[in-house]
Amino acid sequence: MKKDRKRNNFYVVFGITFAAIVLAMAVSLFVLPEKAYSDREDRALAHFPVFTSESLKTGLFRSEIEEFARDQFVFRDLASNIRGGTGQILGNRESNGIFLLESGRMAESFTAPDEGRTIAFRNALTRFAASRQDVNLYFLLAPTAIGFYADELPKYASTGDQNAYIDEILGTLPENVEAIDVRAAFREELNRTELYYRTDPHWTMDGARIAAAALLLKTGCSVRLSGVFGKVTDSFVGALAQKSGFTPELADGITVYQIGQDPERDFYFTVRYADEQTESASVYYTPALSGSDPYQVFPGKPTSRITIRTSIETEKRLLLVKDSFANEIVPLLLDSYAIIEIVDPELYQGDLNALIEEQEITDVVFLYNANTLSQDRALTELLRKSYQKGHK
Amino acid sequence: MAFDSLTFLLFFLPGSLILYYAVPFRAKNWILAAVSLLFYAWGDPISLIVLVYSILVNYALGRLLGARPEHRKAVLAIDVVLNLLVLCFFRYYSPVLTLIDRLLPAGIALRSLPVPLGLAIFTLQAIAYMVDLYRGKYPAEKNFIRFTVYLSCFPVLPAGPIVRYSEVGEQLKAREVSFAKLGKGLIRFVFGLAKKVLLADSAAMIFDTVRALPDTTVLGSWLAVLSFAFRIYLLLSSFSDMAIGLLEAFGFEIPENFTYPYMAHSVTNFWKRWFNSLGRWFGDYLYLPCGGRRVKILGNIALMLLIFALTGLFFGTGLNYLAWGLYFGILVLSDRYLFRKLKLPKFIGAVFTLFFVLMGWVLFFSGSVPEAIRFYPALFGVSASAADNASLYVLLRYGILLFLQAFACFPLLRKLYELLTKKLPGRILVYLAAAAVFVFTLVYLVTGTSDPLAFFRL
Numbered sequence: 001m002k003k004d005r006k007r008n009n010f011y012v013v014f015g016i017t018f019a020a021i022v023l024a025m026a027v028s029l030f031v032l033p034e035k036a037y038s039d040r041e042d043r044a045l046a047h048f049p050v051f052t053s054e055s056l057k058t059g060l061f062r063s064e065i066e067e068f069a070r071d072q073f074v075f076r077d078l079a080s081n082i083r084g085g086t087g088q089i090l091g092n093r094e095s096n097g098i099f100l101l102e103s104g105r106m107a108e109s110f111t112a113p114d115e116g117r118t119i120a121f122r123n124a125l126t127r128f129a130a131s132r133q134d135v136n137l138y139f140l141l142a143p144t145a146i147g148f149y150a151d152e153l154p155k156y157a158s159t160g161d162q163n164a165y166i167d168e169i170l171g172t173l174p175e176n177v178e179a180i181d182v183r184a185a186f187r188e189e190l191n192r193t194e195l196y197y198r199t200d201p202h203w204t205m206d207g208a209r210i211a212a213a214a215l216l217l218k219t220g221c222s223v224r225l226s227g228v229f230g231k232v233t234d235s236f237v238g239a240l241a242q243k244s245g246f247t248p249e250l251a252d253g254i255t256v257y258q259i260g261q262d263p264e265r266d267f268y269f270t271v272r273y274a275d276e277q278t279e280s281a282s283v284y285y286t287p288a289l290s291g292s293d294p295y296q297v298f299p300g301k302p303t304s305r306i307t308i309r310t311s312i313e314t315e316k317r318l319l320l321v322k323d324s325f326a327n328e329i330v331p332l333l334l335d336s337y338a339i340i341e342i343v344d345p346e347l348y349q350g351d352l353n354a355l356i357e358e359q360e361i362t363d364v365v366f367l368y369n370a371n372t373l374s375q376d377r378a379l380t381e382l383l384r385k386s387y388q389k390g391h392k
Numbered sequence: 393m394a395f396d397s398l399t400f401l402l403f404f405l406p407g408s409l410i411l412y413y414a415v416p417f418r419a420k421n422w423i424l425a426a427v428s429l430l431f432y433a434w435g436d437p438i439s440l441i442v443l444v445y446s447i448l449v450n451y452a453l454g455r456l457l458g459a460r461p462e463h464r465k466a467v468l469a470i471d472v473v474l475n476l477l478v479l480c481f482f483r484y485y486s487p488v489l490t491l492i493d494r495l496l497p498a499g500i501a502l503r504s505l506p507v508p509l510g511l512a513i514f515t516l517q518a519i520a521y522m523v524d525l526y527r528g529k530y531p532a533e534k535n536f537i538r539f540t541v542y543l544s545c546f547p548v549l550p551a552g553p554i555v556r557y558s559e560v561g562e563q564l565k566a567r568e569v570s571f572a573k574l575g576k577g578l579i580r581f582v583f584g585l586a587k588k589v590l591l592a593d594s595a596a597m598i599f600d601t602v603r604a605l606p607d608t609t610v611l612g613s614w615l616a617v618l619s620f621a622f623r624i625y626l627l628l629s630s631f632s633d634m635a636i637g638l639l640e641a642f643g644f645e646i647p648e649n650f651t652y653p654y655m656a657h658s659v660t661n662f663w664k665r666w667f668n669s670l671g672r673w674f675g676d677y678l679y680l681p682c683g684g685r686r687v688k689i690l691g692n693i694a695l696m697l698l699i700f701a702l703t704g705l706f707f708g709t710g711l712n713y714l715a716w717g718l719y720f721g722i723l724v725l726s727d728r729y730l731f732r733k734l735k736l737p738k739f740i741g742a743v744f745t746l747f748f749v750l751m752g753w754v755l756f757f758s759g760s761v762p763e764a765i766r767f768y769p770a771l772f773g774v775s776a777s778a779a780d781n782a783s784l785y786v787l788l789r790y791g792i793l794l795f796l797q798a799f800a801c802f803p804l805l806r807k808l809y810e811l812l813t814k815k816l817p818g819r820i821l822v823y824l825a826a827a828a829v830f831v832f833t834l835v836y837l838v839t840g841t842s843d844p845l846a847f848f849r850l
Contacts, residue, residue, distance in 0.1 A: 015575025
């Protein structure tokens, strides 16, 4: 009887504390201020839903309240860290398509696209290129880390053949589109310097420097790097770590290339962000360095179009149609072009032909990384729409 | 609403428990009925109509059967027919229309009709109530609220157990409601929830990963079978654990539904351990009324095959479920008339039983019988290599998880729990373990997606 009473006391303690903890977590959802955005996941967070009879009938209210509870859960970020860490402890070295390689580097796996997507892209590019024989067209398809570190994959793990994909794309470009292939140059430098972040999918400033040199040479520019390279942070934990939940052994450092406004040289530039309708004298967004995603220091948050005008006296005017890999390259190109138009096909709804004519563009460079291009529809769509608008 | 959702854990459960414990005993059944109907309506408001219909019809016919004993047989027959009509209508509406649409030249505009949550559960509970009432086990339940609680009690609706009125009737009138029972029930609930979220869902993920491998290998095939075996047991038994735990928190005690079926020493023994509330239901309401063992051998065989066919169809409407049920019917009959005479040692019996059970799961997870037949040879190396990098990678990547899932299929943890809770230091350890397990469960709930029970709706 005494034993039963003691056991019962234990159950009472458990019951009361469990109920109290759960109640506290529930109350915190309403008492603490709602978070609007997750820098870690780069998305807006759900708020408490509006109750309507329609939303109840369709089930929207039910799903939204669940989303609200997940997104506003008081220990959400800690939960992500615990989950990733637990996976690592259990020996899991792959999470959400990201591998934790032997060296501690993280790399996103490559998935070859389906043939239909590649054909659609190729057709759209071919038609667009055929209609623009008046400008120089280039395609820089950048490899990602998985293209060079596949031998560090966990035992028996496999990933798509990124090199074969790059060969296929660059080898079947339209005649008037020149390929810019940086792989050989990367291989030469791979053991000397970090070309890719260990915790982020992007290339480092060293990788961007090699790619920029290749781009400039191909487009007939001289490689003029009159600025200064400088490290701005040593504690960058990138998107791969956030997405996978893996705890990195070491944080990354971010180096920027600072080309300053120089009245002695009569060199200056302005950067105009079309979406925000703002202008800046810097290509960097320095407040990001003290935020949760320092990588945003490279041309800021996603924007559909950026126009950079420099004081360089040249007829060379660049249109850069790009994914996020181009962000670190842009500062390295300022010395070489009078105008650099940067377009993000994910957001840009305009007409490339109109832009080319408006700014008297001489060189169009498509700059994508292989992982993004393999899953992309936005570039194909932009090329297709631009071609259609030009042929109305 | 699912047990493994934050809506349930953070809003519904605390709210229900607070209300339930705050009111005097005479109001507790009202609260339980209200929250059960709310739980049901939250998931699928339209299906609430079906549940309310079932409550009203069975309550009324039960009262009628009690009031007019001379018409007992007719009332019972009407009740059973009405219940089965509703069950068969929702279960077979889509498959039958699909079949007709294939056979007829003109296409029928199909509207898929979702099966109301727990339809089979509350239908079988209703029939059990009426049959036992007919047999004179108890008087008709006159209290409408008590009857509503019996039929709609939310902890059992998602996946059982099937509760008999004889098991809970007296408890509906008087039961011990205490913080000790609350705590004991919540511990069971927490461990059941963890079993579902941490183990069953990961088994589902492993199964899906293996099934998506491009090439068929022996290793890959066995990984599929094992991960599915873990998945289905851990999923169903976790829901039973959560149901039993929640009912205990509300003061009820019901029998166990799963008792480590993978330890069974014979196929017959397996079916006493696997979802045994269903086996007992068929035994009491079909097998015995049809004569049971008193029937001659051929009749007995036919009856057993019918019962197991229905058992298969309880879990799903496809022909593969029917085949799965019949497969076990044949095995149980073989056990009864052949294997038992061999008097094999229990260990050998357990190995064979596990093998047969695993082979049975192939029928269960295959979309069709031909697909299952195509799957079997690969398990034994026919037209399949031993292993490839992809299957080896799955084994390496998920080996520890698979081990933990296997471990959870056996009673070691349960025995450890019972041993530890005898003394204070052990109880503290259990408390901390439950807390840690709950934290991990929350982590996975907040950051992940769960394996929906809707891959089969009971």
